[in-house]
Amino acid sequence: MVGIPSMLKDVLSNAFRKPATIKYPFERLQPPAGFRGKHIVYWDKCIGCGVCARDCPAFAIELVEYKGRKLPIIDLSKCIFCYQCADSCPRGVIDMSPVFELATWKKEELLIKPEAEK
Amino acid sequence: MSSIDLVIGPQHPALHEPERFLFKVEGETVIDVEPRIGYVHRGIEKALENRTFVQGVYLAERVCGICNVAHSLCYVQAMEDICEVELPERAKYLRVIAHELNRIHSHILLLGVAGELLGFMTLFMLMWRDREDVMDLIERLTGNRVNSAYNVVGGVRRDIDSKLAEDLRKVMDRLYERMVRYKKVFANDPTVRARTVGVGLLSRAKAVDLCAVGPTTRGSGVKADVRDYLPYAAYEDLDFKLVSYEEGDVWARLMVRVDETLEAIELIKRSLDKMPSGPICIKPPRVIPKGEGFSVVEAPRGDLNYHVYGKGASTPDRVKIRTPTYANIPAVCEMFKGGYIADIPATLVSIDPCFACTDRVAIINVETGERRSLTIEELTRRGK
Numbered sequence: 459m460v461g462i463p464s465m466l467k468d469v470l471s472n473a474f475r476k477p478a479t480i481k482y483p484f485e486r487l488q489p490p491a492g493f494r495g496k497h498i499v500y501w502d503k504c505i506g507c508g509v510c511a512r513d514c515p516a517f518a519i520e521l522v523e524y525k526g527r528k529l530p531i532i533d534l535s536k537c538i539f540c541y542q543c544a545d546s547c548p549r550g551v552i553d554m555s556p557v558f559e560l561a562t563w564k565k566e567e568l569l570i571k572p573e574a575e576k
Numbered sequence: 577m578s579s580i581d582l583v584i585g586p587q588h589p590a591l592h593e594p595e596r597f598l599f600k601v602e603g604e605t606v607i608d609v610e611p612r613i614g615y616v617h618r619g620i621e622k623a624l625e626n627r628t629f630v631q632g633v634y635l636a637e638r639v640c641g642i643c644n645v646a647h648s649l650c651y652v653q654a655m656e657d658i659c660e661v662e663l664p665e666r667a668k669y670l671r672v673i674a675h676e677l678n679r680i681h682s683h684i685l686l687l688g689v690a691g692e693l694l695g696f697m698t699l700f701m702l703m704w705r706d707r708e709d710v711m712d713l714i715e716r717l718t719g720n721r722v723n724s725a726y727n728v729v730g731g732v733r734r735d736i737d738s739k740l741a742e743d744l745r746k747v748m749d750r751l752y753e754r755m756v757r758y759k760k761v762f763a764n765d766p767t768v769r770a771r772t773v774g775v776g777l778l779s780r781a782k783a784v785d786l787c788a789v790g791p792t793t794r795g796s797g798v799k800a801d802v803r804d805y806l807p808y809a810a811y812e813d814l815d816f817k818l819v820s821y822e823e824g825d826v827w828a829r830l831m832v833r834v835d836e837t838l839e840a841i842e843l844i845k846r847s848l849d850k851m852p853s854g855p856i857c858i859k860p861p862r863v864i865p866k867g868e869g870f871s872v873v874e875a876p877r878g879d880l881n882y883h884v885y886g887k888g889a890s891t892p893d894r895v896k897i898r899t900p901t902y903a904n905i906p907a908v909c910e911m912f913k914g915g916y917i918a919d920i921p922a923t924l925v926s927i928d929p930c931f932a933c934t935d936r937v938a939i940i941n942v943e944t945g946e947r948r949s950l951t952i953e954e955l956t957r958r959g960k
Binding site for chain 2: 464465468469472478489490491492493494513514515516538539540541542545546554
């Protein structure tokens, strides 16, 4: 099998091209609108109905008593970021944010709790 | 000459479906194969019995990460079958778009990996760079790069706005040109042809006999594609053209995927043109009635079946899944027979699942019990 490699032209042109990758920790890509990242919860709108906890496929949402109200706790270590909770919520309490860097040193920091907000 | 047992598998980090193959080899030639599957039994079918279909969609699409849209689509179609839900027209077209975007990225991923295993790193790098454009589009359309969570019972979750439709057309045009270029490379390049033509032969009769599915069977000249013989979603109106090659070797199976990618790009453009306006989702009933629902879709790797039994509650009684790779295992075992050890990676990659397990092959001499490992370099170097 002898023949001129047909990709030779591409190889040469790519040698002088800007790299296709970015240097991640120094540069960051902005996720597009509608990216399913870390949750934003508007606590004052919540009516504590528990539909989010019922529909969560990963069982990551739990309802707790907080200052006389029932409010959800979202466990991001269980969450699969499907946002069914936001779809099911009758009051639009849960919203998405483009935050995707969720690694932490402590597992407790992955809980989205009412105390953490105020 | 006495035969030697050669073990491939079962585990490799890059695999979504670990399998172990026990090859009986005589010199360089494989004479028999014994597959052993079932290493990643995760009990998903059982877990689906405890979940409502609202939750089940997200579990179903985790059966396979690469063809996740096909899995969620098949699951929701089976559920819609049993619940007798009528879909809005626009949702059907949106499902086709998500499904075909998924197919494009799956096929480009495989063709790139095929290039890598054939020793053609340039092709691998370039194809994966172009795949990234598709991944970005999937992210913009569905909200995530891989696990899209796009289909739900009763429709889809997100609509396409005019800006995204315009960008989809633009990227698809660009990708089409690139794929035509890659098609020439796959069809004519001496490196690719030397490693794939006449390797891993599967005759048409054998393909039918062993019930191979998807690009594997279409590479052997069998004209079987679910989109063609049992159109779902909006495929009926989209003038789908079936791709098939007669040769039955690795080259034909790769070419089927190249051509299917081109066809998928055409399908996306056509569905963008034909898409009616209107609602994208309707609210389904929460209870699954007594009875059966069945659905089959063409996943990137072949026919995917879901069979659902309802018991009149919110959770199903039974969900049965048959994945395409499972159906292709007897066929891939047939392909190995009579081939060289060095052709094992190329043959494996041609059915899609087991491409990367080849870097941990151990050769055991039966008589002496001596064992040694083969590296990927040794495997990809073709025998004389």
